[in-house]
Amino acid sequence: MERISSKHTRPLSPNIQIYRPQLTSVLSIANRITGVFLSACAVVLVLWLAAAASGPDAFSRFQSVIGSWPGQILLLGATFAFFMHLCGGIRHLVWDTARGFELRQIYASGWIVVVASVVLTLISWLASMLIAGQS
């Protein structure tokens, strides 16, 4: 018995190739992309907890992997993704209260999300380096 293919050969209306990217659409897909990326980071979080529970040797091995330069790049990306998803998510929660739907407000809140994500990432990394330098 043949399975009916879910892929049709009818032509589809071009959207991504035609529609100019705007702050609204870019931030929307960014929230999804950061969310999926953070899901992968959640795996690393659990591995980190398991390493911590397994004793100092396992933990220091884990820390040295994170401390390597690819690990640090990953951590920086994860930090930025986290703040972007957090700020974008809060923007969504505000919308869910039926506030902030004027176009000016949408663009204002959108730029706040972008700026806040960058600033929070920088602040957290600077704070971490300062505190690590003191111990």
Place this chain on the structure above:
Amino acid sequence: MDRYRFRSPIGRAIGLGSAKAGFEHWWTERVTAVALVPLTVWFAASLIAHSGSGYEAFIGWLGSPVTAVLMILLLIALFWHTALGLQVVIEDYIHSGAKIWALLAARFGCFTLATVGIVATLRIAFGSWAGV
């Protein structure tokens, strides 16, 4: 908030509306999101505050009762939120027979990871590590 305000009484009585969970998914995603705002900020701030500290000090903090409780709450909220988020992403992009397997894998993966994280936190809190 009475979640049944989103359906009319007659709709609920006749059984109209989504055949699946419908509103439940949307609402739970928001509830877990609200919980995650303070929990993740607490976690990130704690990690930053412990930058450069040694293993003993770090485990001492992680194993303290308040931290362990918050950590477990974070794991529950995080993996519940993640499971719901991955579900909609999978439903949006996979339409073949692989969809159901992807959905199962995502959900089972989240449950498993949450359990591993909770067990690890409990082991740290009750002071025994592997092999000791």
